[in-house]
Amino acid sequence: MTEMLSAPEKAKSSGNVMVILAIIGLVLLVAGIFFPVTLASVEIKASTLTTIAGIPISNSLITGWISMIILIVLFGLATHSMQLVPGRLQSLAEAVVGTLLDTAENMVGREKAREFFALFATIFLYVLVNNWIELVPGFTNATIYVTQIEGTTKVAVPLFRSPSADLNFTLALALSAVFMVQFWSIKHTGLRGWGGKFINLSGGPLGFYVGLLELVSEVAKIISFSFRLFGNLFAGDVLLSVIPSLVPWVVVLPFMGLEVFVGVVQAFVFAMLTLAFIAMATISHDHGGHQTEHAH
Numbered sequence: 001m002t003e004m005l006s007a008p009e010k011a012k013s014s015g016n017v018m019v020i021l022a023i024i025g026l027v028l029l030v031a032g033i034f035f036p037v038t039l040a041s042v043e044i045k046a047s048t049l050t051t052i053a054g055i056p057i058s059n060s061l062i063t064g065w066i067s068m069i070i071l072i073v074l075f076g077l078a079t080h081s082m083q084l085v086p087g088r089l090q091s092l093a094e095a096v097v098g099t100l101l102d103t104a105e106n107m108v109g110r111e112k113a114r115e116f117f118a119l120f121a122t123i124f125l126y127v128l129v130n131n132w133i134e135l136v137p138g139f140t141n142a143t144i145y146v147t148q149i150e151g152t153t154k155v156a157v158p159l160f161r162s163p164s165a166d167l168n169f170t171l172a173l174a175l176s177a178v179f180m181v182q183f184w185s186i187k188h189t190g191l192r193g194w195g196g197k198f199i200n201l202s203g204g205p206l207g208f209y210v211g212l213l214e215l216v217s218e219v220a221k222i223i224s225f226s227f228r229l230f231g232n233l234f235a236g237d238v239l240l241s242v243i244p245s246l247v248p249w250v251v252v253l254p255f256m257g258l259e260v261f262v263g264v265v266q267a268f269v270f271a272m273l274t275l276a277f278i279a280m281a282t283i284s285h286d287h288g289g290h291q292t293e294h295a296h
Contacts, residue, residue: 044234046166047157059158060166063139067129067163100124107272108279116278119180123173124271127164127229131263134162134237135256164233164266167226174225177274178218185281221277225270232266 046058078093086094100121104113138144144159163169186194198215200207236259243252 044167046161046168049157049159058166058168059161060163060169063133063160064130064163064169066160067126067133070129070133071125096125097121103272104275107275112279112282116184116275119177119278120271120275123177123274124267127173127270128263128267130163130169131233131267132260133160134165134233134240135259135263162233162237164229165237167230170230171222171226173229173270174222177225177270177277178222181221181274181277181281182218184278188282225273229266229270232262236262 046060048056048058049062050057074089075093078089083090101113101117104117104120107113108116133139139160139162182194185197198211200211239255240252240259243255
């Protein structure tokens with residue numbers, strides 16, 4: 001216990017730790033110099049590995065399946081035999097779910113949080129795993145390839161790619177999120193209240209113009225959702241693919257730490273924006289201008 005150590009002993013202990021870290025860093029630096037990483041091919045679109053019933057199976061789709069399996073296995077193991085005194089895995093799962101639920105309740109209130117929590121938590125956790133999986137060896141820098149024949153040429157195609165670095169995935173996720181925004185808007189404000197946001201003839205030319213702006217904003221949400229997540233994660237993928245070919249790979253470690261942070265932030269932003277848009281869409285406006293909840 002550090003409280004019981006004298007000042008010279010503390011200094012000696014800290015010095016030993018620094019020496020060990022310096023030796024490890026030196027070994028990694030030498031290893032990076034003598035075992036450089038070649039530049040991996042970086043493509044904007046995901047690579048198609050095969051087709052099933054005419055449906056292309058890309059490397060990002062395979063990675064997305066792996067992410068789903070990881071979440072299913074982790075939460076399955078954590079909850080298959082719930083204990084009054086939880087183990088480590090159950091405690092971790094409860095902490096994650098509890099933190100997300102508290103965040104949602106602080107954002108939209110207890111009643112709405114319970115209704116929208118499943119979508120909010122699913123988006124956060126799934127996007128988070130997809131963001132972090134690019135840091136696993138074999139996923140970053142495209143170190144695992146499969147060989148395909150294009151004409152008479154053999155081409156090496158990366159087997160894995162982070163779904164978040166694939167615009168197809170981010171666009172599909174954005175469409176799903178915006179669809180659920182519209183679904184809950186209709187449920188809480190009624191079909192007339194929902195449509196009145198976009199087609200407002202009672203307000204004259206100004207009301208009609210505001211309705212058009214609302215419609216444009218819904219489309220803009222899809223674009224914003226898609227390109228924000230794709231841009232940040234694709235940039236990280238390029239960074240982690242290019243840097244190791246320029247400098248010893250040990251220098252990449254701080255960038256990987258940065259990508260861990262970026263992965264959390266982007267997952268949280270996507271989930272929170274979805275929750276915020278749902279909360280705003282489920283508030284109706286009466287003729288007096290006051291905000292009211294649609295009664296069921």
